[in-house]
Amino acid sequence: MAIQDKDTEGKFELSRRDFLKAGAAAAVVGATGADMVFTASRAVAADVAATYTTTCPYCSAQCGQKVDVDASGNVLDVYGDWNNPTSRGGLCSKGAGSYQLVTNVRRLGVPEHTAAVDGFDFTGTAWKRVGNEAWTEIALDDALTEIVQGDAATTNKHAGLKAIRDSLGAVTPGSTAASNAKTVMFFGSSHMNNEPNYVYRKLIAEFGTSLVEHQARI
């Protein structure tokens, strides 16, 4: 079994593409719904070690999805969940294509993402750039430390979130406006699950600001 998720070539993918096109171009609307495609898993049954339940990452209908993985944890397919009362096994051309979102070689941090894919090698754990210079790799925890505490190096010197937050005065608990810093803005995100949204909002409040917005405004 391959180490990486299978982004199969040849007939498998061709049939999927045709089927997506058929879904997208559907002019006749049937009782099963416009633009929806219904298919069972394309994985070879013998390869499937476990099947998980999730929901589609696109619109707020939250169609049910099933995820087949092999014994090594590789995702074999993402397909419609027939048990879901909202979607009844159907997925639109975005949802049906979300298998490719998982296996996409352009994703940040995946081993396939070499410089040939997107101009930079984004296989590392985090990246940094100064001005409009090229991206450089940086370890994730080093990046987070620099984000908070700044980079004191003589070149690339910059302040971190804490110093920027306190630049107009330290955060001071109490009933005054000094409890609410106005120099750091947070955005996001309807693409996160509830739990990261909740702890993100918590982190922002604990950081000492109410400067936060996300996609619900747009």
Place this chain on the structure above:
Amino acid sequence: MTNNWVDLDNSTMFFVCGANPAENHPASIGHVNTARFDVNGRGRNATLVVVDPRQTRTARMINSGYDSTNVNDMRKHDRYVRIRPGTNIAFINGVLNSIITWMYANPTAPASINFFAWHNSTAANSSSTGRAFIDDAGTQITLSGTELAGAMYSFDGGTSWSAAPITTGWPKYCDSRIKVDTGTGDYQRAMLKTTSNTGTTAYRWSNMPVFAADVEDPDCVFQKLKTHVAKYDATTVSEICGCTVADIAAVRDAFIANSRCSSSDFGAATQALTAPGYRATCIMYAMGATQYTSGSQNVRSYAVIQTLMGNMGRAGGGINALRGIHNVQGSTDMGTLYDLIPAYSGNPAVGQTYADYSNKLFGNRVLGTTTKSAYNEADIAWQQRGFFNMTREWFGSRALGGTVATSAEFDKMYDCWPKGNGVPHIESFRRMDPAWATANLVPNIRAAVVWGQNPAVTEPNQSAVRTGLESLDLLVCTDMFANETAQCKRKADGVTYLLPACSHVEEAGSVTSSGRWIQWRDRARAPKGNSKSDLELLHRFAKALNDGGAFSHITAQWAGTALAGLDAYDVLWGKYGWDGTGDFEAVSGVDYEGNTLVGSEYVAEQVFKEMCAPVAGYSTAGSAVAGQEFPAAAAGFVGGHKGTMWIYSTGNNNNQGGAYNPEYIQNHTPPAVERDASGALTATAITWGIANKAKSRKGDAKYSGAHLQYPRYGWAWLLNRRIFYNNGELSGDVADVFVAPGYLARLWTIAGANTLADWSWLYRTYNQLSDMPDAGTGVGGNHVHPGRFPAFTEPYETPYDGTGTKPNYVATWGRNTKNGVTGSLIFADSARGTAANFPLVLTSIRCVEHFQGGPITRNNPWNVELEPEPWVEINSVDALAKGIKDGDYVNITTARGDSITDQNNRTIMSGPLAAGAWNKGFKARVGVGTLANQRVAPGTVAIPWHWGDRGLGVGARANDLCIDAWDANTTIPEYKACLCKIDKVTP
């Protein structure tokens, strides 16, 4: 959504106004067609009415044919109505006017008789004990039993007084029969004298409204509405909207035929939703309603027509917002917005005490009473309780506070809340520009953390947005892809960091659908490669903030308490399972059922439990007690929910189970079906069998298609309600606490006091609408009636501004403003185009193949192959005038910029980060056939907004063009209507 996706099966009319579900929410069409083609065998067929500037793919679903021999085949009402962008309210008010006129013109028609009977129907007001009154300062005060014992009431302005309030004859469903005090813009209220009146007058104003005997009373809300919509006659509306007079009559007939007044269960104690004669209209809307400067009023106009027609709280009815992103409901619930904290509580204000803040939340009154304290856990409920718990979980622990005696401890935690609101999104980008901040006397935003969002595509007026992003000292982006925001142009010493997020199958957690269903996502595998779950990245971010001293203001508050000297990360974050070192994905633990959970699967459940239930407040040793959320042995259980998210938790001191509940039985729904006379479960009751109800995937086929709608498939807030605002008329269900008799739906927005004139103990604070139309000269200022109904206003940029060839409707109908201040919905530095220079209306659209700001589809080869580049839909008349043929590239120009030049040099066009060839313009899709059959009408062009300058598929950015004028209530920009001109270009 007041209802939910599955409930669409029950509708007999889909009124789609400002949405294109066939492309943007395709799953809904399965349910629409189930109702249209009678898949459930009910002997009836639903009609589809689409009102939209574009003849969308949803609109193309009309006219599927109908059976003329079946009186219950409603498809004969199918209709597509084309209106000009931004004229929704004019159309709705025109239909309302036509409906009311018809009701008076046809007094012997059953629908008319039922319509008036419904509005004149009465209910006993079982809670009309007059428990509150309004003091001299306008504050509502709850009366003690002693005071009430001697209270006198007058419902006629003081002429007659009685020792008890009126308990019979109250309006049953809505406020149509309640009288209006036009002087104050409030409802007329009953006078009340108590034994302890000490104010300046001999009486106080009760919170009980005065109602009329029937809707013919000239002072009642219904008559005010009739007067308000009278000027929206069919001819006037057809000229504003660009539709026909016949369109209005047809939609009127469709509404009358598919509302409560025409339903076979009219007057029945319970709804008969499976009968062929059942009727209910569902309104579906999305950004075509909200993305206007009149967005809030658009939605309010839907609320008015649905309330007036009795379609609220009905299976197959309701007002259903088709929200955009999969978890936009959940993220909104979590309050990641400048004016909110989780569960729709606001930010505590500067100078506001905790008791005052708590008193204004939904729950029990804690001011003006000696019997309840905001600091006593047992005295507060619902939203108050959630905030109380959240304050302790976020800034300390449940070991602190909780009683009156420990109020000082609680205040130390409350002090940590940042006081006051943040900054709306559009303004935030302006504030990033030091020059703008200095000129406008506001603090300069110097750093931004952008998590799972792509404002360099999605925000309007990109030139200003990118000026802001360029100016930041520090920009942090987290995404699955190197998107436009991460790779935007930056100043020479600006530093940008990029962190890798994982895909949806690699992180566990709950998500909340548009129908408020909470569903769990499994973790199918660990995050791929070096990508991380959002939960892990946020925990590591919190750890870095902690180690960098960013939480020292919180730990300083802990001096002298049980938390003194402890580490902030350990107390506030370590409780979720990851101690700050080592492999996050190796964290594991056991859930309530004994299963081992790993990584984000475990951590997410710990967070979920904090939201919905105590982290450690239950014990498996205790035995379940019917009617209680937790086993009796649970430590510290005092009744009422212990979650921080009150809407996800059990609500009050009763037996309504929350989304995480170790008792396996969901107590509340549906008692009549699953409970026997003693309240015990029947033998056939379906149990959950799992504590984390978001993980429940029970099909419950025996309830499918009924209003109960898969009650064990996930969990729906509030209280697992799949339909909101029911009146106790759904068979097998009970009256919803929000709109039972005595909790009226409201056609009217009062202008005076902000508080609801509700006579029950559940008095609620209503947010006053902050928008206000200009008083147009042609309508006599009728918009600004004290207290309001929705009124039509022109978009900020409109062809009817008097500078072009069209009539000047701005002068007649006005534009929206904030609190009457002209020009308040757009910054002075944002250019406004006029019809003289920009003759066409530009509206933004979406397609099924791509998603929002684009990173998660424009990097997928399949999606890019299906729709490789953005296009512009042009009517053949406008195309001919400009010599544009199908397939030509088109440059679109607005007052903010055009599509082929780099906006004010705000995109990196050279060097190692140079963008691809994204600015070729939009590819023309010219309409074919008769004008009525083309996608857009003459004078309107439409462009998708998914494209940008990064990724596998690149293309012109719609938001280089769109206007950043916003709705005063929501700050949502007017993406759906601005002015432009078009020209053919050769790339």
